[in-house]
Amino acid sequence: MEKLMLLGDEALAQGALDAGISGFYAYPGTPSTEIVEYAQRSKQAAAGNVHSKWSSNEKTAMESAIGMSYAGKRAMVCMKHVGLNVAADPFMNSAFTGANGGLVVTVADDPSMHSSQNEQDSRLYGKFAMIPILEPSNQQECYDMAFWAFELSEKYRIPVMIRLTTRLSHSRSGVVRREPLPQNSMKKPEDIFQFMLLPAIARKKYKHLISLQPEFVQEAEASPFNEIKLDAKDTSLGIITTGLAYNYLRDVFGEKPVPYPVIKICQYPIPDKAIHQLYDKCDSVLVLEEGMPVVEEMIKGLAFSGTKPIKGRLDGTLDRDGELNPNKVARALGLPDTYGEDIPEIVAPRPPALCVGCPHADSFLALNEAIKEYGRGHVFSDIGCYTLGFMPPYNAINSCVDMGASITMAKGAADAGLYPAIAVIGDSTFTHSGMTGLMDCIYENTNVVIVILDNLTTGMTGGQEYTAFGKLEEVCKGLGVHPDHIRTFFPIKKNWDEMVQIYKEEIAYEGVSVIIPRRECVQTLKKKNMKLREKKA
Amino acid sequence: MKKDIILAGVGGQGILTIAAILGQAAIKRGWHLKQAEVHGMSQRGGDVQSHLRLSDQPIWSDLIPFGGADMILSVEPMEALRYLPYLGKEGWIIANRTPFENIAVYPDLEKIYGEITRQPNHVLIDADTIAKDVKANRAMNIVVLGAAIKHIGFSVEEISDAIRDIFNRKGEKVVEDNLRALQAGIEAK
Known part of the structure; x- marks a missing residue:
């Protein structure tokens, strides 16, 4: 099939369309806006009568998506990271109601705050809600994960989060499409209690959600998107990457393979077993993740009582804030770093401003x-x-x-x-x-x-x-x-x-x-x- | 073979069109491409840049490392200098002379030109005037692209084809204007 040149946002939208989505719900917010804009332009979406009109805000969007899921069809709600604060109430509770038709919550984070008032990490929300999270590392994975997210969502009847970050949302690359799936037909939930979160029912729902956790871990252990390569010879260091960070790791080694054991995490909860193996095998661990030190804290705080150094954003090996780039990763690995010339002093800042005539x-x-x-x-x-x-x-x-x-x-x-x-x-x-x-x-x-x-x-x-x-x-x-x-x-x-x-x-x-x-x-x-x-x- | 290009300018000056044309030419070669763009608040009259990576091998990072760019292609002179930390030792700097003055105090232009021409590999052209001379006022960005292509290693035919592909839906006149601007940029001294 022909390659499409798509932004990460657009690849995800095309993936959702091909995965048989019936409705996108969203309020615009950088860097997530282009997902729904793509659907609004898509002839395929129009032909399939796929909903793509804007909602009043992220909360109304989230609730509408839950409603479409209730009616048996596949729905995706899209927002920027701070939009999830607005939608947090229905989002958290959707983990209790679960899904009928596939329900995917796509959140685009903005580390380095290119166009935002903070750089909160949506993976913490996903973990908070105790649902599976997918974090694509490239445009093709954005496309493929739309399929995977709906599949997981319908398999476990649970909302699934897809977490993007600015550099993937707004970067373009080639994407190969698959055979499209049909949309679901309308089908009311079989269980009349499913969307009824009265306390007595909600307590049962919570127990059910807890009971699913080991299965989510198993899914992550076996996920086609998590790459576990522990056979490298140099075990002085083991590296765990999440999402986009994997690209920077590969980039700094160029055409050479990474000489250390590496786990690439693109599906959460974190694959416990593999991380234990890596920890046992290596003298130290480096965690490369875009956003907050979410995985680093999990590994440091919970799973291990060992004393081997775990390096990352918490110990200063990497900056505590801001997005990653190939140079930061090279320095974290002790590899030679490159730099052109400093910006000449004469260059004046040119901050964004109201347009002429605004x-x-x-x-x-x-x-x-x-x-x-x-x-x-x-x-x-x-x-x-x-x-x-x-x-x-x-x-x-x-x-x-x-x-x-x-x-x-x-x-x-x-x-x-x-x-x-x-x-x-x-x-x-x-x-x-x-x-x-x-x-x-x-x-x-x-x-x-x-x-x-x-x-x-x-x-x-x-x-x-x-x-x-x-x-x-x-x-x-x-x-x-x-x-x-x-x-x-x-x-x-x-x-x-x-x-x-x-x-x-x-x-x-x-x-x-x-x-x-x-x-x-x-x-x-x-x-x-x-x-x-x-x-x- | 790889080409890492920083495209620079001010929001609305057409650097994403340059990226689209180079990307289209690269795809026709069967090359890989990654192109990181700037959207949102940063677009509002502020400095904008796009990281364009083209290669016959798979590309990992969406971002070009500091000191790794083969070229800074800028439609504005001061903006060209803002990305010098990205430029590799052998890299080229291709820039338009015409400033975009939307800040309170724009620095001394001669000093800006001095910093650009201090670079061993540079092209500094008056793309706005050249575009006007060939009656393609709105194609200043394509003039700058024209000045760059031999240093990127694309042929005139490849870029011309890509321009046709990209502008086709805007009508024949727009295609012709841009092809004239490209040619004028190629010939610019």
Whole structure:
């Protein structure tokens, strides 16, 4: 079969499509966005009526995927690592309900925080939920593991996690496809107790989940994705790699084989027996893993009472944070390291910035003007392009914690007496998890000004649709904001006086105000115009 | 045979198109390819880079090691220098002279050029002007690619074919513009 050139994200999506998936559920988030975008473009998905529309947030996405699994069909929910915090409640409980149709939870981690506010490691969540985790090391494995994940999920009736990291999600390589499988037909669960987590039932479910653990270990021991090569001669060191780290290990030895015993882990729980063998055989152990020292801690803390050195991120052999690369791995192995020249001093940093012509820029500058008499420290913000309003020349915002936190942090600060307390949140982020915070404010008529920067898209992740598109005023009205205090303006320089005036009036109003500056994102506008031009051509 | 190339520029300058063209040419040779891209926040007007690895042997790492690149191909002069730690001893630096000035204080351009031309293997061309001269204003990136291909070891025919493959769906005019830009880049001094 022909090789497809696919990003890791895309390979996984194509694998899921070929493995007979019936629905993808997701909210966009770097580096996971391209999984569902691929499905949305796919003719195969359209022909098979595979669901791929965006959900309001990761929690609603996770729950919808559980629902599709309930109805007997294969479903995948996709998110970035911090998205799993949002979806954590249904995720943890899905390990108890188990799956009917195959249920796969794909989480893309972002070590080194290329586009994230932390670098938490989703394998800890997988372990927490006590479910099998798959961690592909290359694009072909992304594709193949989609099949494997659904197979495991249906075999044990358990959700399976696939963990990706940025460098695999966003790296392209050749992928060979397999014969596609048909989708499942709709089939209600045979066991009426299965999705019913009343305490009495949940206790039984937990015992069942515990009873599956040895079988998950056996699966990992025999997994086609875990490679156990213990016959190398040099036993001064044994190496355990997980996921992508295996590539860096092979890369630093070039065409030569790795001279030490190596275990490549791509399926969890960790293959206990093989790790014991490696430990017994070798004088020391080096653990190479992308993300937090998850495996290293397991080996150090639990399985072994021995005294041989275990090297990795905990003892400083590798950096404790940040993603791996071939050079770090070479140094950890005591191999010669290469480096070009230092970056010349003249090179200036070029941090990301709001685009030229961005509507948020006008909204921020007018807001600065309206509140200058109060000094800095009054504006709570959120996750999106507008977080860049922190940077000069705007210096417009003072917080960025998690999706939706702008509104509720403004509320808490207002409760403490801060005036004015202003929240700045994007249209898509408001839909994701701003509405419930707004309810809190309305319930108590808190004195806050909530600015919903409406650029008519989910901008930061490249311009995706969102569920409350075109309905923001109705939503705010429906939740109970007084219609006189839902204000809109077109954020552009010539409207300066009007913008500043509206901000000032609503700051003066004692109660909940919503201001919606609305102008289309310049990037999506550019894309639209380009498509029009191409059509004409 | 392997070619490890760092593609550099500012978000939106078209380095992923260069990667797609070189990738397509490599696939037609039956070569292996890995190409790591930057998405998300880092794309918003910040510096962007792509690690493009092409080889007739299987490739392991998605990332090029420091000191391991055969080439830095940059559509912006200062961005070329940002990746010098990746450049190997024999490596080439191919860069566009036209700065992309979206920061408060852009450094002295002559000093930037000085740092580039200090490298033993360099090509520094005015790709923006060249693209305009051949009436292919939007194909500055392809001009820079044109200047690079003989140092990568691809033939004009291979790259031209790849350009046709990649731009075909955008119409014949776009294909022709890009082929002119490629030729102009090849001839650029």
